[in-house]
Amino acid sequence: MDGERELQKAYESILGSDFEKAIEWFEKAIALEPDYADYHYKLSITYARSNKLEKALNRAKHAVRLEPDNESYRFHLQYLYAREKVQQAEKLLNPINERLDMAIALLKEAIILDPLAIEAYLILGAAYASRQEYHQALSAVNEVLRLDPLHEIASQQITEYKHQLMLQDNIQANSYDQK
Structure with missing residues (x-):
């Protein structure tokens, strides 16, 4: 695989708790193999851990589009949708209750x-x-x-x-x- 080296660098960055660097490496792997769903999925997880929900959702959707039958990708996307709804609900809650x-x-x-x-x-x-x-x-x-x-x-x-x-x-x- 073309993006294998970039994937390893992303994992090394994650182990070093440098999620921003890991994101860069996952993006480089995707640039090399844009149709490889697993890179999009892993980038989505990293975005989610970095509280970048919108970007995580976009990558997860892309992974599911590339491999619609992959249960792990679909489950992750569902999990992200749930997080998004919780965040939306929190924004709607206020003392006025309107x-x-x-x-x-x-x-x-x-x-x-x-x-x-x-x-x-x-x-x-x-x-x-x-x-x-x-x-x-x-x-x-x-x-x-x-x-x-x-x-x-x-x-x-x-x-x-x-x-x-x-x-x-x-x-x-x-x-x-x-x-």
């Missing part, structure tokens, strides 16, 4: 794309809690504990959401008693 419905929809899509996306479940729980929908918040965060039983933040959120749910139930009971 775009909360859209954020929740994006988080649900991210979970469909990557059912192991713990961050998506945590944010979804927080979004529901901000709407005072504590049953849904608990459901989302319970999924985190199913995936990672020792997840500290999820445990804290569950305690908080249960407390809020209890307060909400007490307020509703008092309201009913006054009628």
Whole structure:
């Protein structure tokens, strides 16, 4: 293969924690063999690790176009789409909650794309809690504990959401008693 030397240099750069240099070497390998899907895939992984999601998505899409039957490439692309939806949802969440419905929809899509996306479940729980929908918040965060039983933040959120749910139930009971 023409890009084998460049690939080795990219790996050496990764081992040295120089991801920017690794990106350069992967790009050189791609320049030598533009139709070799694995180079695009590996560059996508490196971009993703460097928090360059848009570039990671572009390379992953290219790898899938070149080898549409490669399950690893398709899974990686799906994972990146899930990350993108989580990032979009985070941008929509704000104290005013004017775009909360859209954020929740994006988080649900991210979970469909990557059912192991713990961050998506945590944010979804927080979004529901901000709407005072504590049953849904608990459901989302319970999924985190199913995936990672020792997840500290999820445990804290569950305690908080249960407390809020209890307060909400007490307020509703008092309201009913006054009628």
